[in-house]
Amino acid sequence: MLECGDLILRYLERLGVEYVFGVPGGSIEPFYNALARSERRGGIRIVTARHETGAAFMADGYARESGRLGVCCATAGPGATNLLTGVATAYADNTPMLVISAQTSLNRFGQGALQESSCTSVNTIDMFSSCTRYNTLVSHPEQLVPKLLHAIGHAMGHQPGPVHLSIPLDVMRHCVSDEAAYTSLNAFLANEVLPAPETMQSLIGHLEGIRRATIVLGEGAISAISQLTKLAEIKGWQLVTTPRAKGVIDSFHPLYRGVFGFAGHRSASDALKPENADRIIVVGAALDEVSTAGWDPDGILSGRLIHISRNPGHLTRATMARLAILGEPRLIFDRLLDALGHDASAASSARLTTSDGLAAIIDERFREGCYASSGPVKPQALMTYFSRVCPETTRALFDSGNSFLWGIHHWNVRRPEALAPEKNLFHIGIGFAPMGWAIGASVGVAMAAKGAPVLCVTGDGSYLMSGQELTTAAQENQNLLMVVLNDASLGMVRHGQALGGAELIANTLPRVNYAKLAEALGVKSYRINSMEELYALDLGAIFARPGPCLLDVLIDAEEVPPMGARMKVLTGTE
Structure with missing residues (x-):
C-alpha cells in the first residue's frame, strides 16, 4: 500500500x-513524509525555499532548464497564497508546473481550523482559478489519480502552464493500492500535431518565390531551431527573435537582426519593414506587448504575417494574419525544407562581428557605453564583458526592471557548437514580470543544470524582496553567481518617471552593502566600485570554486536603459 503522497511521487518519477x-x-x-521516504530510496527529494514564492520561481527555473515538469508545494492558508505570484508568472510564460497545496482535514472544513483555506473560509481554490490551466480540490483518495493525470495533461499540453491540486491533510495520508501508480501516461502528454495536407500546401504557396522574408523566432520555436536556421540560410531570409526567445540563436549569426519588441534592436525593426520583408513568418510567439513592441502596427502585426505555433493561445492574437497555422513547428519546417530547400542562396553561417568585437545588432546610440574601461560601472559594459568572458555554457537569467532591459539589448549570446539546439542559455520572466523572479528561478535552473555555471543578474530592489533565496543556493552548494546592480533605487521606475514626465517619487532605496549581507549569509562576495575592479575579477576562478558567489556592483545610475517601447505604452505616445 502507498499513501497518496507516495503515489504522487511515483507518477512524478x-x-x-x-x-x-x-x-x-x-x-x-x-x-513531506512521502518525500523523506523518497529521498531514502534515492528518488525525488525536496529543495527547501525560504519563501513559497521563491519555491514557485525555483520550479519555473527547473522546468525551463530541464524540459520537465516543475513541481512546488506549500501548506494550507498563507503557504498557498504565498505561491500565487510565482504561479501567475508561470501562467503568463506558459511554464509547465504542478502546484500542490494542502488543506486542513475535510471534517474540519468550516470550523475555523488553523490556516483553513477551504471553500468555507479563505478560499485558495478560487484564488488559483485565474492563473492555472487546471485547478481542483482532491476531496477523496479515489479522485487522486484521475485528477493528477488530468493536471499533468494540462500542464504539459499544447498550451502549457501551471496546474493546481489542493489536497486535504487526511486525504494526503490515506493509503491506496500500489497498482494505482501504474496507469499509462501516454494519453496525457502532448502529441505533436501536423497540419492537414491542404494547410501545408497553402503555406508552401504563400512562401514559394518569396525572396525577402523575415523569420521571427518566439519561445515556441526552439524545438525547430535547426530547421528554421537552415531554411533562413538556404533562402537568405533574415532572423529576428522576440525577447523571450533571445538565446535560441547566436547573436553573431550573419542573418540575425536582433530582438524585436521590449528593449529590442533597431536592426530588428528594420528587418520587419515592408521594403525588407514581403512576408513575416512568426513561429511560436505570444504576440503580446513584449513581443510586438507595444503592438506596433509597423512591425509584426500586418497583413504580411504568417503565424505558426503549437500553442492555440498564441494564434488567437493573429487576427490580422495572412495565414495562421496550429501545429508542431519542427514537423512543419521539416516539410517546408523539403518543398523550398532547393532554392539555395549564398548565405554564410559564419559568425558576424564588427571591428569593435560587438554583435552588429547593438544600436549605435548604445554602443559607446559598451566600451567603458574606467570610472563607474556602466551596465551595458558589464553585460558586454560578462557575456564574453563567462564560461560558454553559462545559463544567464535577468530579473525584472533594468536588469532585463540591459540583458535583452546587450547580452551577446554565444552558443557553443556542442549545445543541444533545444537548449536556451538566456532566460527572463517577462510575461507577469515579478521582481525577484530570477533569484528563485536561478536556483531552480542550477538544480537542473548539474554543475554548469549559472548567472543571475538582479537589481537591488529585487534583491531586497527575495535575496534570502541565496541561502538555498548555498545550502545546495550551487555553481551560481549572483550579480546585484546596485544604484540605490528602483531604477526602471526612476527612469520611467523621468522619461514620462511623471513625479519623481517612491523610487529611492537605502544604500546597502550587499556584499556584507552575503558574507553574513555565508556566501563569498565582492563589492565592485569601478570598471577597473570589474575587469580585475577572475570570473573563471569564481565559477570554478564550489558554492555560490555574489557581486555587489555599484552601477552608474544615470545610464538610461533601452525602454522606449515600454514608454510608448505607458504614456500613450507614438
Missing part, C-alpha cells in the same frame, strides 16, 4: 522529475 521545491508546514506534513 515516471515523468523524470528530480526535485520538489517548497516550504514545510503542518497540513502538508504527510507529503
